[in-house]
Amino acid sequence: MAVPIFVTAASIAAELHQAMLEAKGLALTAKNARALAVRAGSKTVGFKAITHFIDELASDIIRQSQYINGVSEALSQQAVSLWRANTAADKFEWLERQQLPHGASLQHAMQRCYAERERLSQLLTQGLRELETQLEEGDKHIRTANLIATSSKIEASSAGDFRAQLEVIASNITTTANQIRQHLSNARRLLSQKHR
Numbered sequence: 001m002a003v004p005i006f007v008t009a010a011s012i013a014a015e016l017h018q019a020m021l022e023a024k025g026l027a028l029t030a031k032n033a034r035a036l037a038v039r040a041g042s043k044t045v046g047f048k049a050i051t052h053f054i055d056e057l058a059s060d061i062i063r064q065s066q067y068i069n070g071v072s073e074a075l076s077q078q079a080v081s082l083w084r085a086n087t088a089a090d091k092f093e094w095l096e097r098q099q100l101p102h103g104a105s106l107q108h109a110m111q112r113c114y115a116e117r118e119r120l121s122q123l124l125t126q127g128l129r130e131l132e133t134q135l136e137e138g139d140k141h142i143r144t145a146n147l148i149a150t151s152s153k154i155e156a157s158s159a160g161d162f163r164a165q166l167e168v169i170a171s172n173i174t175t176t177a178n179q180i181r182q183h184l185s186n187a188r189r190l191l192s193q194k195h196r
Helices: 005-098 103-156 160-195
Strands: none
Touching: 005 103, 005 160, 103 160
16 A cells, blocks of 8 residues: 555655754764864864864755755645545545536536646645755765765874864764765655655
8 A cells, every 4th residue: 555645745854854853963063073173272273174064064954954844844734635635536526427416516616626636736746856856965965974074084183182082073973974864865765655
């Protein structure tokens, strides 16, 4: 049995909410990295610059996750409305097949129902395309996070006494990026199941 689109949209929204929580953790990592870089002074000049990029990336991911979450929630509501319109249209079609004597009086209501079903179907299709585009955009952020993590590891290697702490931060960036990637991947998998 096929999973209704409103259930899929709600599941995607849940995955993206988790991605947003991970991004907030990334923002905290950026603050910790900045504080450590300030304490370390000249030994971490290169790392100080990277902390700005980490913070900016986290903000971008949070913003995008919130936007995508909004799109998913709207899709879920539209899908419920479409399901209702489909149910009503099915009942109208059944009545039409019965060839009832007063069936003509329902024509206006039937036409409105069919038009609304078509409008909602088009909105849902547009929303699914927008969701797909935004998930692809999320992948770009993750690639950026991996580049930042690599740069962080390189900078940490020359930080003397602060090396171990900076390597932990670089590792946290990688771990968080991978967790966000997994949530985006789960969302994309759920979305692709609707396109089959």
